[in-house]
Amino acid sequence: MPKPDPVRSQKLSRVGPRQYSDGRPQKNLWCHSGATSVVLTTVVDSQLLYTIEIKIADATSVLRGELASLKAENDSAIVSLKNKMETNASAIVELTDAANLSSDTVRDLERSVETLRKQVTTLTEKCLDLEGRSKRNNLRVAGLKEGRENGRDTRELAAQLLKDALDLDETPLIDRAHRALRRKPGDGEPPRQLIIRLHYCHTFEDIMKKVMGTKELVYQGDKIRIFRDLLAEVAKRRAMFTPVRRMLRDKPGVRYGLLYPAKLRISHDDTEKFFTDPEEARRYVARHLEEAE
Incomplete structure (x- = not known):
């Protein structure tokens, strides 16, 4: 029996049994x-x-x-x-x-x-308006010293004051007269105003015309001022027109007046305007009267 070739046996090899990763041979x-x-x-x-x-x-x-x-x-x-x-x-x-x-x-x-x-x-x-109407015949007098009554009735004093200071023909009929309702002033303080209610409306109007036409009023050495007895709200509204009235002073051909309670009337060049708003009146004067100059 021939012997196996050692060289061939080295070249020939056997791969033994193997397994896959899951174990299968x-x-x-x-x-x-x-x-x-x-x-x-x-x-x-x-x-x-x-x-x-x-x-x-x-x-x-x-x-x-x-x-x-x-x-x-x-x-x-x-x-x-x-x-x-x-x-x-x-x-x-x-x-x-x-x-x-x-x-x-x-x-x-x-x-x-x-x-x-x-x-x-x-x-x-x-x-x-109603409160103003209740005072439409009322006047106020400022500057009259305290004690001028000197025991007399205040109505008599008021009637004599108006007649003498304004040079009236007749003594006016007076319904009531009294000092302003506040405490009596001390030394150095201004006197209380005198409030007068006239009986007739036409007498009131005549007196106001006299007042507007008189530059200075004097009674028994006292410099006095006479003006309407206005409501506080009405006086405030009227005072708001003061700057416009100053603008209208000395304007040639211009007439103006402050109607009751607080309505400014301006007349010029056959035109008459009424204003209740002071700012509107100021704009009108600035546009139509000051620019025209």
Whole structure:
């Protein structure tokens, strides 16, 4: 029997039983040394490919699970958001209705307030007019020293004062006369004004004309001033026309006067204007009278 060739036995090798990564046995492969590398490469490639497929399958399974979990969470969140949106939409509708109702109510209240404001303004003017009419025959005398009465009735003093100071033909008939209702002034303080109510309206008008035509009034050595007994509000309104009246002074061909209670009349170039707003009167004078100069 021939002996085996030792060289051939070295070149011929046996690939023993192998297993795949999942434990499956591989067939025994006999190969010559020239084809060994090719066979081994093929086996390794197959094994790697199978391993990669397994890992891809595992990763895919994990990703699918995570995606399913994420989808479930998203679905739950979306449902919750939808519910909240529906709730918010319902609340917005209610708020819109309430806002519209409030807006309508506010408009109604504004109209009511405007109506009431006009009524209050009208009633205020009527009250001022009525109170002013109750004082339309009243005069005030400022500058008459305290104690000039000297025991006489104040009406007698007032009648004699008007006759002497204004050089009247007759002694005026006086209904009432008294000092201003405040405490008696001390030394160095101005005397209280004397308030006089005349009986006849025409007497009042005659006296006011005399006052306007007299530069200085003196009674028993006292320099006095005589003027209408005006309401505080009326006096305030009339005082607001003082700057405009100063602008009208010494204007050639311009006549002006302050009517009761507080209405400025301006006459020039056959034109007559009436103003109850001092600012409007000032603009008119600045535009039509001062620019004309």
